[in-house]
Amino acid sequence: MKKIAIFPGSFDPFTKGHHDIVLRGLSLFDELIIGIGYNVAKKTRYFEIEDMVNKIKTLYKDEPKVKVIIYNELTSSLAKKHNANFLLRGLRNTTDFEYENTISQMNRKLNPELETVFLITSPHFAAVSSTVIREVHKFGADISEYIPYEV
Numbered sequence: 001m002k003k004i005a006i007f008p009g010s011f012d013p014f015t016k017g018h019h020d021i022v023l024r025g026l027s028l029f030d031e032l033i034i035g036i037g038y039n040v041a042k043k044t045r046y047f048e049i050e051d052m053v054n055k056i057k058t059l060y061k062d063e064p065k066v067k068v069i070i071y072n073e074l075t076s077s078l079a080k081k082h083n084a085n086f087l088l089r090g091l092r093n094t095t096d097f098e099y100e101n102t103i104s105q106m107n108r109k110l111n112p113e114l115e116t117v118f119l120i121t122s123p124h125f126a127a128v129s130s131t132v133i134r135e136v137h138k139f140g141a142d143i144s145e146y147i148p149y150e151v
């Protein structure tokens with residue numbers, strides 16, 4: 001059976017930490033779908049969604065195993081729609097763990113065939129956070145060190 005994984009997130013913006021998870025995920029899965037969701041709690045985005053999709057598509061233009069989509073539904077239903085049997089997520093710290101543990105238990109209930117796979121962040125990217133990048137960008141700081149494309 002083809003191993004298809006969804007890597008869901010807000011990706012506001014997509015960072016070098018996310019890129020690292022994708023590259024490592026590519027050695028585990030036959031197909032990797034990056035799903036940019038509208039996070040209900042976060043409501044509005046800072047980086048425009050279409051722009052982010054284009055940036056990520058360009059980044060993986062030579063990697064046929066990667067697809068990029070926008071979605072606005074439960075991740076578990078999205079996975080069913082794309083015949084994905086794995087959810088890929090990254091873990092940086094205990095705060096991530098608490099949150100990921102809760103959503104992964106819920107996803108298991110909603111779609112028992114969907115297995116969540118966690119990759120521990122590479123130490124180099126442990127401090128890279130979309131939230132902090134947005135904050136410093138707002139005040140005009142250079143964020144190019146943290147993102148794998150030109151802003």
Ligand code: ADP
Nearest residue numbers: 008009010011017018089090091096121125128
């Ligand atoms: P969400 O809003 O769903 O948390 P994010 O875009 O913030 O979406 O993150 C998507 C996934 O990537 C999450 O599993 C998150 O823990 C993980 N992630 C974010 N930053 C990093 C990083 N620097 N290293 C590894 N994983 C990360």
